[in-house]
Amino acid sequence: MSILVKEAEKYIFDLFSKKLSNKFVYHNLAHTQRVVKEVQGFIDSLKLSEQDAENLLVAAWFHDTGFIKGAENHEQESVKILTQFLQEKKVEVKRIEAISALIMATKMGHKPANDLEKIITDSDCAHLGDKTFDDKSALLRREWETLANKKFTDAEWLATNIDFLINVHKYHSEYALKNWTKGKDKNLSKLLINQKKLEDELKKNKKKKEALDLKKNKSNVPERGVETMFRVALKNHMTLSNIADTKANILLSVNAIIVSLALSNLLPKLDNPSNNYLILPTVVFIIFTVASIILSILATRPNVTQGKFTKEDVANKKVNLLFFGNFHQMELSDFEWGISEMMQDRDYLYGSLTKDLYFLGLVLNRKYKILRLTYTVFMIGIIVSVLTFAIAFKIQETGTFL
Known part of the structure:
Protein backbone atom coordinates (compact mmCIF):
# COMPACT_ATOMS: atom_id res chain seq x y z
CA MET A 1 0.00 0.00 0.00
CA SER A 2 1.43 3.38 -1.04
CA ILE A 3 2.06 6.23 1.39
CA LEU A 4 -0.66 8.38 -0.23
CA VAL A 5 -3.25 5.64 0.18
CA LYS A 6 -2.27 5.10 3.83
CA GLU A 7 -2.54 8.82 4.50
CA ALA A 8 -5.95 8.90 2.76
CA GLU A 9 -7.19 6.01 4.90
CA LYS A 10 -6.05 7.72 8.11
CA TYR A 11 -7.61 11.00 7.02
CA ILE A 12 -11.00 9.35 6.27
CA PHE A 13 -11.08 7.50 9.60
CA ASP A 14 -10.49 10.76 11.44
CA LEU A 15 -12.95 12.74 9.25
CA PHE A 16 -15.86 10.28 9.62
CA SER A 17 -15.35 9.78 13.34
CA LYS A 18 -15.54 13.52 13.97
CA LYS A 19 -17.92 14.93 11.39
CA LEU A 20 -20.21 12.20 9.96
CA SER A 21 -23.62 11.96 11.61
CA ASN A 22 -24.61 8.67 13.20
CA LYS A 23 -27.84 8.86 11.21
CA PHE A 24 -25.94 7.76 8.10
CA VAL A 25 -26.32 4.04 8.78
CA TYR A 26 -25.53 3.08 5.17
CA HIS A 27 -23.23 5.76 3.74
CA ASN A 28 -20.61 5.56 6.47
CA LEU A 29 -17.11 4.25 7.13
CA ALA A 30 -18.20 0.60 6.78
CA HIS A 31 -19.56 1.27 3.29
CA THR A 32 -16.39 3.13 2.30
CA GLN A 33 -14.20 0.27 3.55
CA ARG A 34 -16.26 -2.21 1.56
CA VAL A 35 -15.87 -0.19 -1.65
CA VAL A 36 -12.11 0.06 -1.05
CA LYS A 37 -12.00 -3.72 -0.55
CA GLU A 38 -13.84 -4.33 -3.83
CA VAL A 39 -11.53 -1.93 -5.69
CA GLN A 40 -8.53 -3.79 -4.27
CA GLY A 41 -10.08 -6.99 -5.63
CA PHE A 42 -10.14 -5.44 -9.10
CA ILE A 43 -6.54 -4.30 -8.74
CA ASP A 44 -5.40 -7.77 -7.69
CA SER A 45 -7.21 -9.37 -10.65
CA LEU A 46 -6.28 -6.87 -13.36
CA LYS A 47 -2.96 -5.57 -14.66
CA LEU A 48 -3.17 -1.92 -13.68
CA SER A 49 -0.36 0.60 -13.46
CA GLU A 50 0.75 1.66 -9.99
CA GLN A 51 -0.65 5.17 -10.48
CA ASP A 52 -4.05 3.92 -11.77
CA ALA A 53 -4.32 1.58 -8.79
CA GLU A 54 -3.39 4.38 -6.39
CA ASN A 55 -5.91 6.75 -8.03
CA LEU A 56 -8.70 4.16 -7.69
CA LEU A 57 -7.97 3.50 -4.00
CA VAL A 58 -7.80 7.21 -3.13
CA ALA A 59 -11.06 7.84 -5.02
CA ALA A 60 -12.69 4.91 -3.19
CA TRP A 61 -11.68 6.34 0.20
CA PHE A 62 -12.99 9.82 -0.64
CA HIS A 63 -16.05 9.05 -2.82
CA ASP A 64 -18.61 9.49 0.02
CA THR A 65 -16.87 12.09 2.20
CA GLY A 66 -19.35 14.71 0.99
CA PHE A 67 -22.01 13.10 3.24
CA ILE A 68 -20.51 15.00 6.18
CA LYS A 69 -22.34 18.00 4.71
CA GLY A 70 -25.48 16.14 3.64
CA ALA A 71 -26.70 13.72 0.99
CA GLU A 72 -27.52 16.35 -1.65
CA ASN A 73 -24.72 16.86 -4.20
CA HIS A 74 -22.40 14.84 -2.00
CA GLU A 75 -20.20 13.89 -4.99
CA GLN A 76 -19.25 17.54 -5.59
CA GLU A 77 -18.56 18.02 -1.89
CA SER A 78 -16.44 14.86 -1.93
CA VAL A 79 -14.40 16.32 -4.80
CA LYS A 80 -13.83 19.52 -2.81
CA ILE A 81 -12.61 17.57 0.23
CA LEU A 82 -10.39 15.39 -1.98
CA THR A 83 -8.93 18.41 -3.77
CA GLN A 84 -7.99 20.10 -0.49
CA PHE A 85 -6.37 16.91 0.80
CA LEU A 86 -4.34 16.26 -2.36
CA GLN A 87 -3.24 19.89 -2.65
CA GLU A 88 -1.84 19.64 0.86
CA LYS A 89 0.04 16.53 -0.30
CA LYS A 90 1.46 18.45 -3.29
CA VAL A 91 -0.26 16.24 -5.87
CA GLU A 92 -0.26 17.65 -9.38
CA VAL A 93 -3.45 19.23 -10.72
CA LYS A 94 -3.87 16.80 -13.63
CA ARG A 95 -3.88 13.85 -11.28
CA ILE A 96 -6.32 15.55 -8.89
CA GLU A 97 -8.69 16.02 -11.81
CA ALA A 98 -8.36 12.34 -12.77
CA ILE A 99 -9.21 11.16 -9.22
CA SER A 100 -12.06 13.70 -9.02
CA ALA A 101 -13.49 12.27 -12.24
CA LEU A 102 -13.48 8.82 -10.64
CA ILE A 103 -15.48 10.16 -7.69
CA MET A 104 -17.98 11.86 -10.00
CA ALA A 105 -18.38 8.53 -11.84
CA THR A 106 -20.10 7.12 -8.73
CA LYS A 107 -23.01 9.52 -9.21
CA MET A 108 -26.27 7.68 -9.93
CA GLY A 109 -27.00 7.46 -13.64
CA HIS A 110 -23.45 8.28 -14.78
CA LYS A 111 -22.17 6.23 -17.72
CA PRO A 112 -18.51 5.23 -17.20
CA ALA A 113 -16.16 6.71 -19.81
CA ASN A 114 -13.22 4.34 -19.24
CA ASP A 115 -12.17 1.16 -17.47
CA LEU A 116 -11.22 2.92 -14.22
CA GLU A 117 -14.64 4.55 -13.96
CA LYS A 118 -16.23 1.14 -14.61
CA ILE A 119 -14.20 -0.34 -11.74
CA ILE A 120 -15.17 2.24 -9.11
CA THR A 121 -18.80 2.37 -10.29
CA ASP A 122 -19.15 -1.41 -10.05
CA SER A 123 -17.33 -1.51 -6.71
CA ASP A 124 -19.78 1.04 -5.28
CA CYS A 125 -22.66 -1.35 -6.07
CA ALA A 126 -20.92 -4.65 -5.37
CA HIS A 127 -23.38 -5.47 -2.59
CA LEU A 128 -26.13 -5.92 -5.17
CA GLY A 129 -24.54 -9.24 -6.10
CA ASP A 130 -23.64 -10.68 -2.70
CA LYS A 131 -25.41 -12.23 0.29
CA THR A 132 -25.40 -9.00 2.30
CA PHE A 133 -27.83 -7.33 -0.10
CA ASP A 134 -30.85 -7.63 2.22
CA ASP A 135 -28.94 -6.12 5.16
CA LYS A 136 -27.55 -3.27 3.09
CA SER A 137 -30.97 -2.58 1.59
CA ALA A 138 -32.53 -2.39 5.06
CA LEU A 139 -29.84 0.10 6.17
CA LEU A 140 -30.38 2.28 3.11
CA ARG A 141 -34.15 2.28 3.73
CA ARG A 142 -33.61 3.33 7.34
CA GLU A 143 -31.25 6.11 6.28
CA TRP A 144 -33.69 7.51 3.72
CA GLU A 145 -36.57 7.41 6.18
CA THR A 146 -34.52 9.16 8.86
CA LEU A 147 -32.72 11.82 6.84
CA ALA A 148 -34.86 12.35 3.73
CA ASN A 149 -38.24 11.61 5.34
CA LYS A 150 -38.96 9.04 2.61
CA LYS A 151 -41.43 6.60 4.09
CA PHE A 152 -41.94 3.26 2.34
CA THR A 153 -44.34 0.41 2.89
CA ASP A 154 -42.88 -3.07 2.47
CA ALA A 155 -44.57 -3.36 -0.93
CA GLU A 156 -43.22 0.02 -2.06
CA TRP A 157 -39.68 -0.79 -0.93
CA LEU A 158 -39.73 -4.15 -2.72
CA ALA A 159 -41.01 -2.47 -5.89
CA THR A 160 -38.30 0.22 -5.63
CA ASN A 161 -35.52 -2.36 -5.30
CA ILE A 162 -36.88 -4.52 -8.11
CA ASP A 163 -37.15 -1.53 -10.42
CA PHE A 164 -33.58 -0.47 -9.56
CA LEU A 165 -32.11 -3.91 -10.24
CA ILE A 166 -34.03 -4.40 -13.50
CA ASN A 167 -34.25 -0.96 -15.08
CA VAL A 168 -31.59 1.26 -13.50
CA HIS A 169 -28.48 -0.62 -12.46
CA LYS A 170 -26.12 -2.69 -14.55
CA TYR A 171 -22.52 -3.83 -14.12
CA HIS A 172 -20.04 -2.46 -16.64
CA SER A 173 -16.72 -4.24 -16.10
CA GLU A 174 -16.03 -7.78 -17.27
CA TYR A 175 -14.86 -8.71 -13.75
CA ALA A 176 -18.18 -7.57 -12.18
CA LEU A 177 -20.28 -9.22 -14.86
CA LYS A 178 -18.46 -12.50 -14.33
CA ASN A 179 -18.40 -12.53 -10.52
CA TRP A 180 -21.49 -10.61 -9.37
CA THR A 181 -24.21 -11.03 -12.01
CA LYS A 182 -25.24 -14.45 -10.73
CA GLY A 183 -25.58 -13.14 -7.18
CA LYS A 184 -27.52 -10.11 -8.39
CA ASP A 185 -29.94 -12.37 -10.26
CA LYS A 186 -30.44 -14.45 -7.11
CA ASN A 187 -31.18 -11.34 -5.08
CA LEU A 188 -33.63 -10.17 -7.74
CA SER A 189 -35.38 -13.56 -7.71
CA LYS A 190 -35.65 -13.37 -3.94
CA LEU A 191 -37.20 -9.91 -4.19
CA LEU A 192 -39.72 -11.10 -6.77
CA ILE A 193 -40.66 -14.08 -4.60
CA ASN A 194 -41.08 -11.84 -1.57
CA GLN A 195 -43.19 -9.44 -3.63
CA LYS A 196 -45.45 -12.31 -4.73
CA LYS A 197 -45.80 -13.52 -1.13
CA LEU A 198 -46.58 -10.01 0.03
CA GLU A 199 -49.18 -9.55 -2.72
CA ASP A 200 -50.80 -12.87 -1.78
CA GLU A 201 -50.80 -11.84 1.88
CA LEU A 202 -52.35 -8.47 1.03
CA LYS A 203 -55.04 -10.20 -1.06
CA LYS A 204 -55.69 -12.62 1.79
CA ASN A 205 -55.97 -9.78 4.28
CA LYS A 206 -58.24 -7.90 1.87
CA LYS A 207 -60.54 -10.92 1.62
CA LYS A 208 -60.55 -11.22 5.41
CA LYS A 209 -61.43 -7.55 5.71
CA GLU A 210 -64.20 -7.92 3.13
CA ALA A 211 -65.52 -10.97 5.00
CA LEU A 212 -65.46 -9.03 8.27
CA ASP A 213 -67.21 -6.09 6.63
CA LEU A 214 -69.80 -8.43 5.15
CA LYS A 215 -70.27 -10.05 8.53
CA LYS A 216 -70.58 -6.62 10.11
CA ASN A 217 -73.16 -5.59 7.51
CA LYS A 218 -75.05 -8.79 8.14
CA SER A 219 -74.96 -8.13 11.85
CA ASN A 220 -76.64 -4.79 11.16
CA VAL A 221 -79.74 -6.58 9.89
CA PRO A 222 -82.48 -6.09 12.52
Missing part, protein backbone atom coordinates in the same frame (compact mmCIF):
# COMPACT_ATOMS: atom_id res chain seq x y z
CA GLU A 223 -82.77 -9.12 14.82
CA ARG A 224 -86.58 -8.96 14.77
CA GLY A 225 -86.60 -9.06 10.99
CA VAL A 226 -84.44 -12.20 10.95
CA GLU A 227 -86.54 -13.87 13.62
CA THR A 228 -89.77 -13.01 11.79
CA MET A 229 -88.37 -14.45 8.57
CA PHE A 230 -87.48 -17.75 10.25
CA ARG A 231 -90.79 -17.86 12.13
CA VAL A 232 -92.90 -17.35 9.00
CA ALA A 233 -90.84 -19.76 6.89
CA LEU A 234 -90.91 -22.52 9.50
CA LYS A 235 -94.65 -22.00 10.07
CA ASN A 236 -95.32 -22.28 6.33
CA HIS A 237 -93.28 -25.46 6.11
CA MET A 238 -95.09 -26.98 9.08
CA THR A 239 -98.46 -26.08 7.53
CA LEU A 240 -97.49 -27.75 4.27
CA SER A 241 -96.29 -30.79 6.21
CA ASN A 242 -99.63 -31.02 8.03
CA ILE A 243 -101.52 -30.73 4.72
CA ALA A 244 -99.43 -33.55 3.27
CA ASP A 245 -100.08 -35.75 6.31
CA THR A 246 -103.81 -34.99 6.16
CA LYS A 247 -103.99 -35.91 2.48
CA ALA A 248 -102.07 -39.12 3.09
CA ASN A 249 -104.38 -40.02 6.00
CA ILE A 250 -107.46 -39.38 3.83
CA LEU A 251 -106.14 -41.70 1.12
CA LEU A 252 -105.18 -44.28 3.73
CA SER A 253 -108.66 -44.19 5.30
CA VAL A 254 -110.53 -44.29 1.98
CA ASN A 255 -108.52 -47.21 0.67
CA ALA A 256 -108.84 -49.06 3.96
CA ILE A 257 -112.64 -48.70 3.78
CA ILE A 258 -112.60 -49.86 0.17
CA VAL A 259 -110.57 -52.96 1.03
CA SER A 260 -112.89 -53.73 3.94
CA LEU A 261 -115.96 -53.49 1.70
CA ALA A 262 -114.32 -55.56 -1.00
CA LEU A 263 -113.36 -58.27 1.43
CA SER A 264 -116.83 -58.38 3.03
CA ASN A 265 -118.97 -58.12 -0.11
CA LEU A 266 -117.00 -59.38 -3.11
CA LEU A 267 -114.92 -62.25 -1.76
CA PRO A 268 -117.88 -64.33 -0.43
CA LYS A 269 -119.45 -64.21 -3.89
CA LEU A 270 -116.33 -65.61 -5.55
CA ASP A 271 -117.03 -69.05 -4.05
CA ASN A 272 -119.91 -69.39 -6.47
CA PRO A 273 -118.66 -70.73 -9.86
CA SER A 274 -121.17 -68.48 -11.61
CA ASN A 275 -119.24 -65.45 -10.31
CA ASN A 276 -115.83 -66.45 -11.66
CA TYR A 277 -115.90 -63.47 -14.01
CA LEU A 278 -115.50 -61.22 -10.94
CA ILE A 279 -112.17 -62.71 -9.87
CA LEU A 280 -109.90 -60.70 -12.21
CA PRO A 281 -111.63 -57.32 -11.62
CA THR A 282 -111.55 -57.92 -7.86
CA VAL A 283 -107.84 -58.78 -7.88
CA VAL A 284 -107.01 -55.67 -9.96
CA PHE A 285 -109.13 -53.52 -7.66
CA ILE A 286 -107.51 -54.86 -4.50
CA ILE A 287 -103.94 -54.58 -5.93
CA PHE A 288 -104.34 -50.87 -6.73
CA THR A 289 -106.02 -50.22 -3.39
CA VAL A 290 -103.27 -51.96 -1.41
CA ALA A 291 -100.61 -50.08 -3.43
CA SER A 292 -102.31 -46.77 -2.52
CA ILE A 293 -102.34 -47.78 1.15
CA ILE A 294 -98.64 -48.68 1.09
CA LEU A 295 -97.67 -45.39 -0.58
CA SER A 296 -99.79 -43.41 1.92
CA ILE A 297 -97.95 -45.12 4.77
CA LEU A 298 -94.55 -44.34 3.18
CA ALA A 299 -95.49 -40.68 2.82
CA THR A 300 -96.18 -40.33 6.55
CA ARG A 301 -93.64 -42.78 7.96
CA PRO A 302 -91.13 -40.95 10.22
CA ASN A 303 -87.36 -41.28 9.81
CA VAL A 304 -85.57 -42.32 13.02
CA THR A 305 -82.04 -40.95 13.58
CA GLN A 306 -79.26 -41.77 16.02
CA GLY A 307 -80.30 -39.11 18.52
CA LYS A 308 -76.83 -38.40 19.96
CA PHE A 309 -74.13 -35.75 19.53
CA THR A 310 -70.72 -35.03 21.04
CA LYS A 311 -69.16 -31.87 22.40
CA GLU A 312 -66.85 -31.89 19.36
CA ASP A 313 -69.95 -31.76 17.12
CA VAL A 314 -71.17 -28.70 19.00
CA ALA A 315 -67.74 -27.06 18.94
CA ASN A 316 -67.49 -27.63 15.19
CA LYS A 317 -71.14 -26.56 14.67
CA LYS A 318 -71.96 -29.86 12.95
CA VAL A 319 -75.13 -30.75 14.85
CA ASN A 320 -78.56 -29.09 14.66
CA LEU A 321 -79.89 -29.03 18.24
CA LEU A 322 -83.29 -27.73 17.14
CA PHE A 323 -84.31 -31.11 15.65
CA PHE A 324 -85.42 -33.71 18.19
CA GLY A 325 -83.90 -36.52 16.15
CA ASN A 326 -80.42 -35.26 17.00
CA PHE A 327 -80.80 -35.28 20.78
CA HIS A 328 -83.66 -37.62 21.85
CA GLN A 329 -81.18 -40.13 23.34
CA MET A 330 -79.00 -37.55 25.09
CA GLU A 331 -78.80 -36.88 28.81
CA LEU A 332 -80.61 -33.70 29.88
CA SER A 333 -77.41 -32.10 31.21
CA ASP A 334 -75.57 -32.63 27.91
CA PHE A 335 -78.51 -31.26 25.93
CA GLU A 336 -78.76 -28.18 28.17
CA TRP A 337 -75.02 -27.57 27.73
CA GLY A 338 -75.33 -27.81 23.95
CA ILE A 339 -78.29 -25.42 23.84
CA SER A 340 -76.40 -22.96 26.06
CA GLU A 341 -73.41 -23.04 23.72
CA MET A 342 -75.65 -22.50 20.71
CA MET A 343 -77.49 -19.54 22.25
CA GLN A 344 -74.17 -17.81 22.97
CA ASP A 345 -73.12 -18.07 19.31
CA ARG A 346 -75.34 -16.00 17.01
CA ASP A 347 -73.95 -17.58 13.83
CA TYR A 348 -74.44 -21.10 15.23
CA LEU A 349 -78.02 -20.30 16.28
CA TYR A 350 -79.05 -18.85 12.92
CA GLY A 351 -77.12 -21.58 11.17
CA SER A 352 -79.14 -24.21 13.04
CA LEU A 353 -82.39 -22.48 12.13
CA THR A 354 -81.28 -22.40 8.51
CA LYS A 355 -80.43 -26.11 8.56
CA ASP A 356 -83.75 -26.88 10.22
CA LEU A 357 -85.57 -25.00 7.47
CA TYR A 358 -83.54 -26.71 4.76
CA PHE A 359 -83.99 -30.28 5.98
CA LEU A 360 -87.68 -29.67 6.66
CA GLY A 361 -87.91 -28.65 3.01
CA LEU A 362 -86.26 -31.94 1.99
CA VAL A 363 -88.81 -33.89 4.05
CA LEU A 364 -91.65 -31.93 2.42
CA ASN A 365 -90.23 -32.66 -1.01
CA ARG A 366 -90.19 -36.40 -0.26
CA LYS A 367 -93.72 -36.35 1.18
CA TYR A 368 -95.25 -34.50 -1.74
CA LYS A 369 -93.49 -36.67 -4.31
CA ILE A 370 -94.84 -39.86 -2.71
CA LEU A 371 -98.24 -38.24 -2.19
CA ARG A 372 -98.43 -37.27 -5.86
CA LEU A 373 -97.55 -40.84 -6.81
CA THR A 374 -100.19 -42.18 -4.42
CA TYR A 375 -102.92 -40.02 -5.95
CA THR A 376 -101.82 -41.11 -9.42
CA VAL A 377 -101.92 -44.81 -8.47
CA PHE A 378 -105.30 -44.37 -6.76
CA MET A 379 -106.76 -42.58 -9.81
CA ILE A 380 -105.42 -45.14 -12.28
CA GLY A 381 -106.57 -47.95 -10.00
CA ILE A 382 -110.14 -46.66 -9.88
CA ILE A 383 -110.23 -46.23 -13.67
CA VAL A 384 -108.69 -49.61 -14.44
CA SER A 385 -110.87 -51.39 -11.86
CA VAL A 386 -114.10 -49.87 -13.18
CA LEU A 387 -113.14 -50.75 -16.77
CA THR A 388 -112.24 -54.28 -15.72
CA PHE A 389 -115.58 -54.76 -13.95
CA ALA A 390 -117.44 -53.33 -16.95
CA ILE A 391 -115.64 -55.67 -19.35
CA ALA A 392 -116.24 -58.64 -17.05
CA PHE A 393 -119.98 -57.90 -16.82
CA LYS A 394 -120.20 -57.43 -20.63
CA ILE A 395 -118.50 -60.75 -21.29
CA GLN A 396 -120.75 -62.48 -18.75
CA GLU A 397 -123.93 -61.17 -20.35
CA THR A 398 -123.08 -61.50 -24.07
CA GLY A 399 -120.36 -64.11 -24.02
CA THR A 400 -118.05 -61.75 -25.88
CA PHE A 401 -116.60 -58.27 -25.29
CA LEU A 402 -117.72 -57.16 -28.71
